[in-house]
Amino acid sequence: xxxxxxxxxxxxxxxxxxxxxxxxxxxxxxxxxxxxxxxxxxxxxxxxxxxxxxxxxxxxxxxxxxxxxxxxxxxxxxxxxxxxxxxxxxxxxxxxxxxxxxxxxxxxxxxxxxxxxxxxxxxxxxxxxxxxxxxxxxxxxxxxxxxxxxxxxxxxxxxxxxxxxxxxxxxxxxxxxxxxxxxxxxxxxxxxxxxxxxxxxxxxxxxxxxxxxxxxxxxxxxxxxxxxxxxxxxxxxxxxxxxxxxxxxxxxxxxxxxxxxxxxxxxxxxxxxxxxxxxxxxxxxxxxxxxxxxxxxxxxxxxxxxxxxxxxxxxxxxxxxxxxxxxxxxxxxxxxxxxxxxxxxxxxxxxxxxxxxxxxxxxxxxxxxxxxxxxxxxxxxxxxxxxxxxxxxxxxxxxxxxxxxxxxxxxxxxxxxxxxxxxxxxxxxxxxxxxxxx
Amino acid sequence: xxxxxxxxxxxxxxxxxxxxxxxxxxxxxxxxxxxxxxxxxxxxxxxxxxxxxxxxxxxxxxxxxxxxxxxxxxxxxxxxxxxxxxxxxxxxxxxxxxxxxxxxxxxxxxxxxxxxxxxxxxxxxxxxxxxxxxxxxxxxxxxxxxxxxxxxxxxxxxxxxxxxxxxxxxxxxxxxxxxxxxxxx
Numbered sequence: 215x216x217x218x219x220x221x222x223x224x225x226x227x228x229x230x231x232x233x234x235x236x237x238x239x240x241x242x243x244x245x246x247x248x249x250x251x252x253x254x255x256x257x258x259x260x261x262x263x264x265x266x267x268x269x270x271x272x273x274x275x276x277x278x279x280x281x282x283x284x285x286x287x288x289x290x291x292x293x294x295x296x297x298x299x300x301x302x303x304x305x306x307x308x309x310x311x312x313x314x315x316x317x318x319x320x321x322x323x324x325x326x327x328x329x330x331x332x333x334x335x336x337x338x339x340x341x342x343x344x345x346x347x348x349x350x351x352x353x354x355x356x357x358x359x360x361x362x363x364x365x366x367x368x369x370x371x372x373x374x375x376x377x378x379x380x381x382x383x384x385x386x387x388x389x390x391x392x393x394x395x396x397x398x399x400x401x402x403x404x405x406x407x408x409x410x411x412x413x414x415x416x417x418x419x420x421x422x423x424x425x426x427x428x429x430x431x432x433x434x435x436x437x438x439x440x441x442x443x444x445x446x447x448x449x450x451x452x453x454x455x456x457x458x459x460x461x462x463x464x465x466x467x468x469x470x471x472x473x474x475x476x477x478x479x480x481x482x483x484x485x486x487x488x489x490x491x492x493x494x495x496x497x498x499x500x501x502x503x504x505x506x507x508x509x510x511x512x513x514x515x516x517x518x519x520x521x522x523x524x525x526x527x528x529x530x531x532x533x534x535x536x537x538x539x540x541x542x543x544x545x546x547x548x549x550x551x552x553x554x555x556x557x558x559x560x561x562x563x564x565x566x567x568x569x570x571x572x573x574x575x576x577x578x579x580x581x582x583x584x585x586x587x588x589x590x591x592x593x594x595x596x597x598x599x600x601x602x603x604x605x606x607x608x609x610x611x612x613x614x615x616x617x618x619x620x621x622x623x624x625x626x627x628x629x630x631x632x633x634x635x636x637x638x639x640x641x642x643x644x645x646x647x648x649x650x651x652x
Numbered sequence: 653x654x655x656x657x658x659x660x661x662x663x664x665x666x667x668x669x670x671x672x673x674x675x676x677x678x679x680x681x682x683x684x685x686x687x688x689x690x691x692x693x694x695x696x697x698x699x700x701x702x703x704x705x706x707x708x709x710x711x712x713x714x715x716x717x718x719x720x721x722x723x724x725x726x727x728x729x730x731x732x733x734x735x736x737x738x739x740x741x742x743x744x745x746x747x748x749x750x751x752x753x754x755x756x757x758x759x760x761x762x763x764x765x766x767x768x769x770x771x772x773x774x775x776x777x778x779x780x781x782x783x784x785x786x787x788x789x790x791x792x793x794x795x796x797x798x799x800x801x802x803x804x805x806x807x808x809x810x811x812x813x814x815x816x817x818x819x820x821x822x823x824x825x826x827x828x829x830x831x832x833x834x835x836x837x
Binding site: 506510513514516552554651 | 753
């Protein structure tokens with residue numbers, strides 16, 4: 215910041231994105247997302263045959279969960295900013311909220327998972343539950359069919375699963391809707407006081423619990439549930455580490471883009487990027503710490519149920535991907551992000567952010583996709599052939615699903631950015647944030 | 653009455669407030685002095701920039717200190733557990749693939765060595781601990797820990813001159829300007 219920012223530098227009626235400049239891009243994104251979604255739904259409900267239906271179900275979960283983590287992360291940073299009474303990030307808080315506000319829309323892409331046509335390929339435990347003969351309760355059936363599922367039945371049963379699904383969608387959507395509304399109402403209030411800031415802080419406390427339950431148990435239900443015999447107590451925190459890191463990477467990219475378009479003038483500068491870079495650095499390290507701990511516990515204990523995860527992923531070419539994660543998801547960003555000058559430069563930090571997002575995609579690819587060949591070969595060998603490390607050709611479905619949900623994600627993000635002022639121009643702490651020095 | 657000649661340490665000047673000190677520091681910086689310092693009762697935000705201080709070399713010490721820790725731990729664990737006395741635990745291999753078992757030690761020693769380098773590197777760079785400081789000879793200097801904001805310009809600075817430096821300090825708002833002489837033992 216070259217000079218001391220005063221209230222005369224703040225856009226009194228807000229700093230609005232020129233919607234006409236992004237309308238072409240938005241239209242293209244909407245068309246891509248629309249066509250992609252229609253084709254995807256046809257594939258998921260078996261119009262192109264069982265082979266595409268089964269393989270594409272995994273593509274869908276991969277792409278869906280990848281973008282869901284970014285949205286959930288936006289909610290997380292909003293909540294953390296409010297609850298920690300932060301002053302530094304007031305000028306970028308609206309970006310947190312805008313990213314978080316994509317959550318209700320992205321969550322809708324999970325609806326196909328509710329249908330047996332789709333989840334029969336993903337969640338084998340549901341198939342065993344559904345195979346209950348007439349006249350028996352599910353519990354009695356499981357007692358004979360699979361004792362592990364019998365013991366897990368209090369948690370892994372279809373009604374509870376559906377209830378949890380509704381809870382994730384409604385809970386966090388309401389949280390981000392409420393907080394964003396509270397924040398944006400301040401922009402036009404002729405008498406903006408501290409009341410909204412205090413209310414946001416108060417309501418963010420218990421909302422953090424809703425967030426924690428959502429990131430943990432969506433991970434359990436959508437990802438860990440793909441192999442009901444496997445479990446890891448670090449799963450929730452592992453997904454959270456990647457979520458916090460990469461949603462911050464998206465926030466860095468959005469802020470860099472907005473500044474290049476002439477927005478966020480006087481209020482966001484190198485000092486803010488320095489802090490966001492430091493948070494990325496912290497969560498790069500945290501991700502490595504958690505991921506290694508999970509591997510280490512499983513490697514040391516050597517229990518059959520637990521090792522299956524790494525046996526699949528350290529076999530064949532998947533192992534190259536896993537080693538890439540160690541080097542490129544941790545070592546390289548760790549060393550690069552150590553430099554203070556780099557974190558203060560939006561362009562260089564954006565390059566690191568893009569790199570980090572690529573690694574996040576690889577991370578989530580390795581979470582979901584190696585399971586495909588194993589599960590499908592077990593569920594329907596007559597269609598998918600024997601159990602295998604990977605199904606040839608299914609890769610194109612992964613790209614298609616990623617582009618579809620990615621286009622939808624960018625569309626709702628651009629829409630959110632255009633709705634309100636790009637920073638809370640009447641927040642009592644906006645000047646404190648603009649004059650940040652660290 | 654003493655006839656011994658004392659060595660001059662430099663000029664000490666008091667300023668009214670933190671902001672007065674901040675502005676004065678910018679002017680001393682622009683005048684081109686290098687051997688001088690500010691003394692305040694509490695940390696003043698951004699004063700390092702106003703003084704024109706360069707980034708410390710300490711992070712580099714810490715980086716290589718940490719790397720030394722990693723290498724030490726790896727060597728220690730590898731040599732004892734693989735070379736010297738191979739220990740088979742739960743049928744785990746005793747070769748380079750035992751490395752996950754060494755990671756916690758490598759992590760801990762990285763932190764420990766980095767932490768030691770921070771502490772001792774910092775003490776070395778700021779030349780602490782020391783028994784005395786020439787400024788303690790000043791009668792007013794103890795207020796730097798209470799309500800005084802001071803700038804001291806050392807006589808060994810190339811730009812120092814008995815009259816010019818005194819005038820400069822007076823010009824930029826310094827009060828109670830004092831020529832500090834080192835105490836004799």
